[in-house]
Amino acid sequence: MTSTYFNENGPSSMNIEPPKRVMAIGAHPDDIEFGAGGTIAKWAQQGCEAVIVIMTDGSKGTWNPEADPLELAMRRQGEARRAAGTMAPGAAVEFLGWKDGELRHGERAVAQLCHLIRHYKPDVLIAHDPWKRYRLHPDHRAAGFIATDALVAARDPHFLPELGMHHRPSALLLFEADEANHLETIGELALRAKVEALLCHRSQHESSMEISDAGNLEEVARFRQTVRDAAERNGGADGAEFAEAFHLISEV
Numbered sequence: 001m002t003s004t005y006f007n008e009n010g011p012s013s014m015n016i017e018p019p020k021r022v023m024a025i026g027a028h029p030d031d032i033e034f035g036a037g038g039t040i041a042k043w044a045q046q047g048c049e050a051v052i053v054i055m056t057d058g059s060k061g062t063w064n065p066e067a068d069p070l071e072l073a074m075r076r077q078g079e080a081r082r083a084a085g086t087m088a089p090g091a092a093v094e095f096l097g098w099k100d101g102e103l104r105h106g107e108r109a110v111a112q113l114c115h116l117i118r119h120y121k122p123d124v125l126i127a128h129d130p131w132k133r134y135r136l137h138p139d140h141r142a143a144g145f146i147a148t149d150a151l152v153a154a155r156d157p158h159f160l161p162e163l164g165m166h167h168r169p170s171a172l173l174l175f176e177a178d179e180a181n182h183l184e185t186i187g188e189l190a191l192r193a194k195v196e197a198l199l200c201h202r203s204q205h206e207s208s209m210e211i212s213d214a215g216n217l218e219e220v221a222r223f224r225q226t227v228r229d230a231a232e233r234n235g236g237a238d239g240a241e242f243a244e245a246f247h248l249i250s251e252v
């Protein structure tokens, strides 16, 4: 069975070697869980350390016009920490503090992230695919370009030498890929960790998960099934049970 996500040849690679340390970079507090939560959980179960970098404060992530942005940002930090711990117990979480909707691809953001890459020295980076076509949300686009530029800056000794010793990760995995070419298969346990991590983002239940109330078990069950179905469709492309799809760049 061929997934609609890949071309007729299906994915060209599957399952890179589990890294010792992964750094995932998302625009908003729940993006990483949606895009790569199962992969991070799988690697964490194999002893990988995770660093979760969230670029904006998520303060506009609500349909409620009366919501207080500062209160929402604080609430979302707590949710993000719980979600990170659910995916990868002991994960480090870094908040870069850009205002939601106002993340800009520029020197300041690239330097912030370059500094974190050199500090944590991850083997693998996970980020938004900045080349995804027809993407509307500016933060997702910006976060992707900031991550790719920061990777280049971090690996080359003559870029930003004041920000520490250069470091070159061995692979970059882009989620929400415009053209996926790689699968990470995930088992039942990692899939469950992904769903539980997503559900930690209670402030997003209504707007991104179609859950009107956490007590509405039917809606929660429907959301679990939606995530499961998506992972099953990706897995079907290569006969695995569940998987997440990426664009892998291994020449970094």
Ligand SMILES: [Zn+2]
Pocket: 027, 028, 031, 140
């Ligand atoms: Zn987002």
